[in-house]
Amino acid sequence: MENRINKNRKRMMKAAVFYAPQEVRLEEIEIPDISPEEVLVKVRAALTCGTDRKTYLRGHHLFKPPFVFGHEFAGDIVKVGNEVKDFKPGMRVVAANSAPCNSCFYCKNGEHSLCDSLFIQLSGAFAEYIKIPGIIVAQNLLSFPETVSYKQAAFLEPLSCVIHGVEVSNINLGDTIVINGAGPIGLLFLQVAKLRGAKVIITDLVEERLSLALKLGAYRAINVTQVDDIVREVKSFTEDNRGVDVAIEAVGLPEVWEKTIAMVRKGGTVNLFGGCKIGTKISLDTSLIHYSQLNIKGAFHHSPGQVKKAFNLICNQGIDLDSLISSEFPLEEISMVIDRMLNNQGIKIAIIP
Numbered sequence: 001m002e003n004r005i006n007k008n009r010k011r012m013m014k015a016a017v018f019y020a021p022q023e024v025r026l027e028e029i030e031i032p033d034i035s036p037e038e039v040l041v042k043v044r045a046a047l048t049c050g051t052d053r054k055t056y057l058r059g060h061h062l063f064k065p066p067f068v069f070g071h072e073f074a075g076d077i078v079k080v081g082n083e084v085k086d087f088k089p090g091m092r093v094v095a096a097n098s099a100p101c102n103s104c105f106y107c108k109n110g111e112h113s114l115c116d117s118l119f120i121q122l123s124g125a126f127a128e129y130i131k132i133p134g135i136i137v138a139q140n141l142l143s144f145p146e147t148v149s150y151k152q153a154a155f156l157e158p159l160s161c162v163i164h165g166v167e168v169s170n171i172n173l174g175d176t177i178v179i180n181g182a183g184p185i186g187l188l189f190l191q192v193a194k195l196r197g198a199k200v201i202i203t204d205l206v207e208e209r210l211s212l213a214l215k216l217g218a219y220r221a222i223n224v225t226q227v228d229d230i231v232r233e234v235k236s237f238t239e240d241n242r243g244v245d246v247a248i249e250a251v252g253l254p255e256v257w258e259k260t261i262a263m264v265r266k267g268g269t270v271n272l273f274g275g276c277k278i279g280t281k282i283s284l285d286t287s288l289i290h291y292s293q294l295n296i297k298g299a300f301h302h303s304p305g306q307v308k309k310a311f312n313l314i315c316n317q318g319i320d321l322d323s324l325i326s327s328e329f330p331l332e333e334i335s336m337v338i339d340r341m342l343n344n345q346g347i348k349i350a351i352i353p
């Protein structure tokens with residue numbers, strides 16, 4: 001009798017559903033149906049991210065509630081649509097959260113992260129199953145070997161963004177650089193910049209993050225709350241106090257953007273990587289930009305080429321990802337995870353459904 005009832009019912013899964021800012025509920029919802037070009041993945045590990053924190057507090061302009069929360073994950077394919085050729089059930093996979101259209105002006109120009117119809121639609125990692133849209137299956141779904149853990153693979157999306165950031169930052173062998181912000185993005189930047197041969201100074205407010213940065217190879221880790229003038233302090237670690245070759249902002253606050261610009265030497269590169277609140281502004285000293293010939297860059301999102309590079313780095317065990325995971329919780333404890341995320345406790349939290 002019970003069996004018959006179950007057969008008639010839709011198969012259900014647990015998921016963390018976002019209803020409104022500061023309202024995420026753990027619910028039983030239907031496992032998504034897939035269309036011929038889609039893939040269904042059983043989530044084995046998901047990670048929290050700064051974007052999730054922002055979304056929790058203010059909502060997300062691309063997603064209309066209710067939607068399943070979270071976007072960094074890796075898992076096993078359980079079902080593929082009948083038009084999917086390169087994937088089959090049982091494969092360990094990770095997906096980026098978007099895919100470009102490949103036909104707009106920007107895509108044709110090789111600037112895929114600026115795609116006019118960038119498909120940033122993949123949300124739903126904090127659940128037992130996630131459906132991967134066809135356009136992502138075709139371009140940004142990757143199968144990884146058993147030597148890589150699900151948690152490591154789940155770093156694909158943030159690492160792809162960081163690869164993009166490093167590519168535009170003009171980091172050369174022997175450079176001294178500063179990274180303002182030692183959160184997950186800052187600590188990934190630190191490791192990739194070191195692979196590029198840079199000496200890295202890092203700044204943050206949180207001691208736990210700074211000590212991890214030192215463990216991961218930072219030359220100096222400065223607690224902003226313990227110095228009078230952070231700009232002068234950073235410059236004091238460069239030859240003749242001239243400033244760093246490259247300065248990266250990985251916080252997303254206008255006041256930190258301004259300080260980051262002030263830390264670079266003449267002719268240096270500034271990468272204002274952290275996204276600030278919409279509508280905020282900074283002020284710039286025009287003569288500084290002109291006479292000091294600063295290169296000021298922005299870098300948003302990633303392209304499939306950068307996703308592939310991030311994937312290769314993960315598969316080659318090129319950087320320490322495990323150290324960036326501070327704790328691990330089952331999906332049932334999502335409210336505990338959110339609390340920790342809001343209080344900036346730890347670096348990344350793994351959710352194991």
Ligand SMILES: [Zn+2]
Pocket residue numbers: 049050051071072157158
């Ligand atoms: Zn993310």
Ligand SMILES: [Zn+2]
Pocket residue numbers: 100101102103104105106107108114115116117118
């Ligand atoms: Zn496009």
